[in-house]
Amino acid sequence: MAPLDLLALDTLLSDEERQIRAVVRQLVDDRVRPEVPQWYEDGQVPVRDLAREFGRIGLLGMHLTGYGCAGASAVAYGVACLELEAGDSGVRSLVSVQGSLAMYAIWRYGSEEQKQRWLPRMATGEAIGCFGLTEPDHGSDPASMTTGARRDGTDWVLTGTKMWITNAPVADVAVIWARTDDGVRGFVVPMDSPGVAAREIRHKMSLRASSTGEIVLDGVRLPADAVLPDAAGLRAPLSCLTEARYGIVWGALGAARDCLHTTLDYAGTRQQFGRPLAGFQLTQAKLADMAVELQKGYLLALHLGRLADAGALRPEQVSVGKLNNVREALAIARQCRTILGANGISGEYPLMRHANNLESVLTYEGTSEIHQLVIGQRLTGLAAFA
Structure with a gap:
């Protein structure tokens, strides 16, 4: 069973959202998965080639309207981010920074001349x-x-x-x-x-x-x-960060799902003490807890996406999603690594790569502590940033 099938969460997506997910998943399977272990090891990634391929299927600035952008829903953008980060957090970051930070800033705050000059070329991946x-x-x-x-x-x-x-x-x-x-x-x-x-x-x-x-x-x-x-004022760049953080809420789930999927496959075939690892109570307890957290994170992301599509999403709600989903995704990656034992640190499996990436995702676009303070201010009415 795939990790996100446990609660039949697919039924909560529209046909269009599932179709977009399938297209992005196929691109990640074909283009990213075969090569990303080497990109990671070398510390090199073909950004321009990837950007053009992502642009061809409308991923760049996909939640924006006009200027060659796809005008997709927030939920569709979210499931795309999930699939991208199931490949690698760095690949999802390329799309997030291009669309939710650079393009969004120009789209939301730029002049018409700035929009016409940059957005169409950025949407196709011609300009980074x-x-x-x-x-x-x-x-x-x-x-x-x-x-x-x-x-x-x-x-x-x-x-x-x-x-x-x-x-x-x-x-x-x-x-x-x-x-x-x-x-x-x-x-x-x-x-x-x-x-x-x-x-x-x-x-x-x-x-x-x-x-x-x-x-x-x-x-x-x-x-x-x-x-x-x-x-x-600072409100403008902070609004751009809110756009990017929303994508992270979904993206982190992709890394967690990939770790859990890999671990389920491994535990079902790896023999210890004459039986598969998946047959031990301690292993099943770990798998169950991780699957539950993954489902909860998905439901949270989907709820935020529906709020965004209704024009009702608030910044502190995005902070809730970023704080919870990245924190839980990192915990899942680490726990999955324990089930694979020494193989968990091998580049033949994606677990350590995802865990290392999620350490950065935990920090960028607002550390966990910053998001705790954003939520705390909402709860108490008191700012505690200084």
């Missing part, structure tokens, strides 16, 4: 985007960012450094957030602009099948129309 908010000294506290933008005549001049930026080393365009005299503003920055440099971050132990970089902005001169006209 990234999202520059995090800095070397400011991750969970973006209000303390030091990257600045100043006026010089009609131009803007940007100076600063962004860190841990997915897609940065291969990106064509970055959405950069900087402090100005009028507060935090967003800028659309072509990566070939003079003064822009991107450096690949090496020696990662997690998300190795993802291109991650540092962006250095050294007096980058941009025209007046580079600013996102409808983005003012």
